[in-house]
Amino acid sequence: MEKVLIITYYWPPAGGPGVQRWLKFVKYLKAYNVEPIVYIPENPEYPLIDESLQDEIPEGISILKKKIFEPYQLAQVFSKKDTSNISSGIIPETKKQTTLQKLFLYIRGNFFIPDARKFWIKPSVKYLSKYISENDIKTVITTGPPHSLHLIGLKIKSNLPITWIADFRDPWTQIGYHKKLKLSSASKRKHLNFEHKVLNTADTIITTSYTTKAEFREKTSKPITVITNGYDETLIKEVVPDANFTLAHIGSLLSGRNPYNLWEVLSQLISENELFAKKFKLKLVGAVSKEVLETINSFGLQNNLEVVAYVTHQEALKIQRQSQVLLLIEIDSIETRGIIPGKIFEYLAAKRPILAIGPEQWDVIRILEHTNSGKYYSYQDTQQLKSQILTYFNLYQDKELRSSSKNIEEYSRKMLTGKLANLIKNI
Structure with a gap:
């Protein structure tokens, strides 16, 4: 061997x-x-x-x-939260950074190479x-x-x-x-x-x-x-789908992962559709940046929002299978076209429809099309995104919302x- x-x-x-x-x-x-x-x-x-x-x-x-x-252990003496966030890649936009955050980033970038x-x-x-x-x-x-x-x-x-x-x-x-x-x-x-x-x-x-x-x-x-990356064929007990129309994102939502078009569309649907407003739940599981939460609240989504702190991997798998639609969100940047979040493969295994929002020419698009597992929209799409969410909601009401994925075995x-x-x- x-x-x-x-x-x-x-x-x-x-x-x-x-x-x-x-x-x-x-x-x-x-x-x-x-x-x-x-x-x-x-x-x-x-x-x-x-x-x-x-x-x-x-x-x-x-x-x-x-x-x-x-060195992060020493930095925690000054700010445990900032140190943990920077270590995790959660970096605020430049204009919203505190003096301490700017200092941490400068030291991290120039004194600790790579x-x-x-x-x-x-x-x-x-x-x-x-x-x-x-x-x-x-x-x-x-x-x-x-x-x-x-x-x-x-x-x-x-x-x-x-x-x-x-x-x-x-x-x-x-x-x-x-x-x-x-x-x-x-x-x-x-x-x-x-x-x-x-x-x-x-x-x-x-x-x-x-x-x-x-x-x-x-x-x-x-x-x-x-x-x-891929999914493991982990045995998960049969779960009952959420009673609500849940759009769930599992994993970190960094400051740059902030699709204004999605929040705008959801706000419009809540205002226009009384049943949607009653049944819709936005579930964010994991670390969520302050900027993202502020944006969501600015669109009046706080009454439909549920934020869940970091959960175990097994619990995350369970939530994926319970959710009606799974959100996959990436920063809208040329540099992120090659980022394929690991969660997409577990999303495939969960066999729930995937709604992906990210940069144009994103590698994720190739996987979604190959597996027929969901839909992709750019940060500029609004009406098409709104129409798709409404389609998902109507299927949910008819108890027909499911994934028709294929070819997922090659990602095991x-x-x-x-x-x-x-x-x-x-x-």
């Missing part, structure tokens, strides 16, 4: 989508004759905690740990180089963000004759929030230089989206494979792990 060392920052009890990608790969790799060995920080500072995910760690997996110095986990690089390289040599490991995988983990792979690759796979769950310099980090010209060059070295030193690169692959293709001639975690295992064995 071929051994592979996986270097990841996010691991149970961390919560959120970042941890689930490699937790699920590790779960299924042995079935493809690949033995995963996982390397994680011993004392990480996770913005989200989900203890239930620890139950999904396969028995007998070797897990290596090394202490990490976390990110605040940079202090884990040196001790990890020393520890892992010895471990790799002593345990006959031929393949190393790094997954980011945090992209400092790719620098661990970069240094190990320069020291040892290994095969290195760099997995990008998100882009690096082209990710949406990168522009908000108040980077100096010198800091921008450092990021670009690190990105260039990683992309051109790794033996092969994995991305989670087609747009990111195309963007990286302009920067490297190394092989690039798209392996999206087990199928995707087979694709990864094949890549590992054929580099």
Whole structure:
């Protein structure tokens, strides 16, 4: 059985989508004759905690740990909330940032390159180089963000004759929030230089989206494979759909994920349709930025709004299956066209209609069309969006609202792990 060392920052009890990608790969790799060995920080500072995910760690997996110095722990002395938000990627619009927030962002962007986990690089390289040599490991995988983990792979690759796979769950310099980090010209060059070295030193690169692959293709001639996130065939007890006409969004709603056209349309439907006003519920599960809540309230939706704090992964799966329509919202930006939120695959498994609002030429459109699982609208669409929501509502009233999806099996975690295992064995 071929051994592979996986270097990841996010691991149970961390919560959120970042941890689930490699937790699920590790779960299924042995079935493809690949033995995963996982390397994680011993004392990480996770913005989200989900203890239930620890139950999904396969028995007998070797897990290596090394202490990490976390600057975010020091920053919490000044503001725990701001530190947690920035760590999670929830960054207020520039004009609404406090002086402290601006200072945190400047320090984060210019003193911690590529990110605040940079202090884990040196001790990890020393520890892992010895471990790799002593345990006959031929393949190393790094997954980011945090992209400092790719620098661990970069240094190990320069020291040892290994095969290195760099997995990008998100882009690096082209990710949406990168522009908000108040980077100096010198800091921008450092990021670009690190990105260039990683992309051109790794033996092969994995991305989670087609747009990111195309963007990286302009920067490297190394092989690039798209392996999206996916859904696990988790057994969920049969659930009864909500009695209300629930439009639910599960996951973080950052400041930029604020579709004014959706809030406007919902406000109009409430005003024009008495039954809609009575039955409609907007359910937001997870971290929601202050700006998004203020916008929703400005459209008079507060009486139809339900905000639920972060829930366990199992509870999130249950809510997805209960909801009448599932909302998928992304920032309206060129930089976010390649962001495929992990939740879309669990939405597919929930088999509820998906209503997606995001940038034009968004990679999500390709998946929705391939699976016939929902509808996409841009931030500029209003009347078409309104008509679709009303169509969904009428189907709900007739008890006919359901998904007619197809081709979703290829996004199962087990199928995707087979694709990864094949890549590992054929580099």
